[in-house]
Amino acid sequence: MIDPRANNRTASYAEEAFVVDVQSFLHQLMVEKGFSRSQLAEAMGVSRARITQIFSDECKNFTVRLLARAVHALGEYPEITSEWHKAFEAKCNRVENVGALTRLDFARSRRWDMGVANDDAGGFCPPQFCGSGSQVAAYA
Amino acid sequence: MSDSDDDLKAIGCCCLVRCGKAQVAVLSDVSKDFSALEERQRDRFQRIMELWCEGKPLTPEMMNRNEGRSKGNVRLEAFKAFKVRLYGFDVTFKKIRTFFIVIIDSAKKQNRADKNILKSAKARVDELLGEISND
Numbered sequence: 129m130i131d132p133r134a135n136n137r138t139a140s141y142a143e144e145a146f147v148v149d150v151q152s153f154l155h156q157l158m159v160e161k162g163f164s165r166s167q168l169a170e171a172m173g174v175s176r177a178r179i180t181q182i183f184s185d186e187c188k189n190f191t192v193r194l195l196a197r198a199v200h201a202l203g204e205y206p207e208i209t210s211e212w213h214k215a216f217e218a219k220c221n222r223v224e225n226v227g228a229l230t231r232l233d234f235a236r237s238r239r240w241d242m243g244v245a246n247d248d249a250g251g252f253c254p255p256q257f258c259g260s261g262s263q264v265a266a267y268a
Numbered sequence: 269m270s271d272s273d274d275d276l277k278a279i280g281c282c283c284l285v286r287c288g289k290a291q292v293a294v295l296s297d298v299s300k301d302f303s304a305l306e307e308r309q310r311d312r313f314q315r316i317m318e319l320w321c322e323g324k325p326l327t328p329e330m331m332n333r334n335e336g337r338s339k340g341n342v343r344l345e346a347f348k349a350f351k352v353r354l355y356g357f358d359v360t361f362k363k364i365r366t367f368f369i370v371i372i373d374s375a376k377k378q379n380r381a382d383k384n385i386l387k388s389a390k391a392r393v394d395e396l397l398g399e400i401s402n403d
Contacts, residue, residue: 144311148319148330156325183329184311185350
């Protein structure tokens with residue numbers, strides 16, 4: 129089990145930082161794609177007040193489903209990643225390149241279980257969020 | 269302590285966030301007000317400031333780009349989170365893009381800015397800018 133205390137950032141920071149990153153990301157996408165908040169609300173099929181809620185400090189009731197709908201409405205496809213996952217993907221790609229193992233074999237060899245590597249002593253890395261085809265990588 | 273920290277200390281400020289070639293600094297006597305904020309408030313501000321340093325876009329809920337101008341014609345801006353405002357201004361200090369926080373309004377109960385605090389903030393902006401020019 130990864131110990132979240134190994135990270136030098138607090139859980140509170142991880143939570144607040146991710147909320148800020150998602151809000152900044154959506155804001156930038158809206159600006160780039162020329163969407164007003166009212167237009168986004170209409171495209172998502174939600175009320176204007178719901179969009180205001182998404183961008184508020186409290187950011188209450190902003191579900192993963194709603195995030196996916198917002199990104200889709202802006203013509204993008206959401207992806208989620210983390211530092212660990214990016215490193216893992218890079219390792220997998222290297223393994224594939226030498227043809228020694230398939231990606232699945234490599235994952236099994238690392239006892240990769242339900243998205244968590246339980247054999248790593250590495251610290252907690254906050255998630256990152258980006259939209260495919262977008263230049264934005266909030267939390268660089 | 270880095271040269272940048274020494275430069276800030278010389279004008280009575282300390283660094284809150286530094287990323288790349290930008291930083292957010294605060295007047296030393298105001299920094300205790302920042303420390304006194306709730307953890308989640310500090311954490312949200314921390315990330316907003318990091319994005320500001322990285323040149324990432326901030327929503328109107330995160331930053332008000334125009335809170336008026338000081339007598340010295342400096343534009344006052346504010347980082348915002350949970351009804352707390354960090355008033356300051358943006359200037360290049362020792363070749364580093366710097367946002368100087370001059371006053372913190374942590375008792376904001378309404379959406380409109382407190383006129384007295386705004387007035388104090390504008391006076392402090394001109395005062396600090398004088399220090400920067402003399403440095």
